[in-house]
Amino acid sequence: MTRVVLILFIMAVIAAVVLGAALVFRASRARKPVLEEPREILKRRYAAGEIDEDEYLRRMSGLSQDW
Template sequence: MVRIIVLFVVIVVIAMVVLGVARMIRSFSAPEPVVDSPREILRRRYAAGEIDEDEYLRRMSGLSQEW
């Protein structure tokens, strides 16, 4: 009976180690999320037609100002 319990504990520990290593590998290989600059977001919105030229220029000039 003791052998079965020890074997079970060993299997659980091995499984936890394997899952931990797999999680670490997955986290290292995951690409970093791309964070776009506000200017790039405005360029994309203008190119997609979401905002017009006046809105684009107004917002870009607002980004150029230092507060």
Template sequence: MLRIVLPLLVIAVIVLVLVRPAPLLRMLRGKQRPALEDDPREILKRRYAAGEIDEDEYFRRMSGLSQDW
């Protein structure tokens, strides 16, 4: 019995990993974290690097993000 169940279980895990890796990873992690590119600090860093905002604006907004409201 075990000689049949174990290979089937291995095949099922391989199929799950190949077909739907994202839901499996979320399940293993426990909870879904927001995407890194949606993080306000990352958006602010990109805007500063692109020259959309100056250094003073960058630091002012970063300090606002780090405050606990």
């Protein structure tokens, strides 16, 4: 009887460690912000129709300049 309890306890500890590690890994991935490059943002906004071609070209040329 004590062997069964010991085996169940060990299995519970292993399950808790695996579950805890999975939750920590998932939480660490969720916290990392995805940083978009300015050019990619402009391409997406132009493709979505948020800005017109003139605005797109003006802003792209501004990003190409070294300040």
